[in-house]
Amino acid sequence: MDAEQFRLLLEKAVSGNNSAIEKILKLYTPLIKGASYIKGKIDKDLHQYILLHIIKKISKFKV
Amino acid sequence: MEQQNDDLRNRFTAWMQVVVKRAKIDYIRRLKKHANEISLDNNSVAQSLVCEMQESQTTDFDFDDEILAKVFEKLSLSKRHVLTLLFVHNYTPEEVAVELRCSIQHVYNQRSVALKELREHIGGSNKNGR
Numbered sequence: 001m002d003a004e005q006f007r008l009l010l011e012k013a014v015s016g017n018n019s020a021i022e023k024i025l026k027l028y029t030p031l032i033k034g035a036s037y038i039k040g041k042i043d044k045d046l047h048q049y050i051l052l053h054i055i056k057k058i059s060k061f062k063v
Numbered sequence: 064m065e066q067q068n069d070d071l072r073n074r075f076t077a078w079m080q081v082v083v084k085r086a087k088i089d090y091i092r093r094l095k096k097h098a099n100e101i102s103l104d105n106n107s108v109a110q111s112l113v114c115e116m117q118e119s120q121t122t123d124f125d126f127d128d129e130i131l132a133k134v135f136e137k138l139s140l141s142k143r144h145v146l147t148l149l150f151v152h153n154y155t156p157e158e159v160a161v162e163l164r165c166s167i168q169h170v171y172n173q174r175s176v177a178l179k180e181l182r183e184h185i186g187g188s189n190k191n192g193r
Contacts (some may be wrong), residue, residue, distance in 0.1 A: 006072055054082055
């Protein structure tokens with residue numbers, strides 16, 4: 001994905017487009033999964049919590 | 064333009080890192096908060112506290128025998144509660160165990176010890192009364 005495509009995708013995500021948010025989440029899966037570990041094991045609840053947190057907050061990002 | 068879009072990507076990545084980090088901190092904080100709460104399932108202190116809290120609701124009945132009433136007051140709150148549930152509310156030991164969140168064996172033990180104490184106290188009261 002080039003930079004322009006990313007900008008368009010991000011704009012859609014910030015405006016509340018669900019599929020765009022989903023794509024953004026997929027793009028950042030390594031970051032999210034990496035943060036979902038507690039004591040060396042992946043915590044599925046934490047993973048869900050982070051996803052929900054991002055979905056809630058993404059509309060506040062200024063493009 | 065290309066430079067601006069790269070900046071945007073970098074900015075968003077940094078923003079995501081902060082959001083993810085904050086979410087994790089918040090989650091762990093919530094976990095610790097819940098861990099500090101007392102579990103009622105396997106905690107005898109908590110069980111006795113529950114008994115004490117419910118005690119006032121469970122002794123609102125009259126004894127026919129005045130001596131028995133006085134002796135009953137001498138029992139500990141948890142034993143009074145067990146006896147009340149068993150003999151006033153007609154609960155089965157299993158139901159009492161569920162109500163107090165303790166084992167059935169604990170209910171049987173409390174009942175037998177309480178009855179034994181009652182017998183001893185009544186015996187003592189009768190001797191003193193004579």
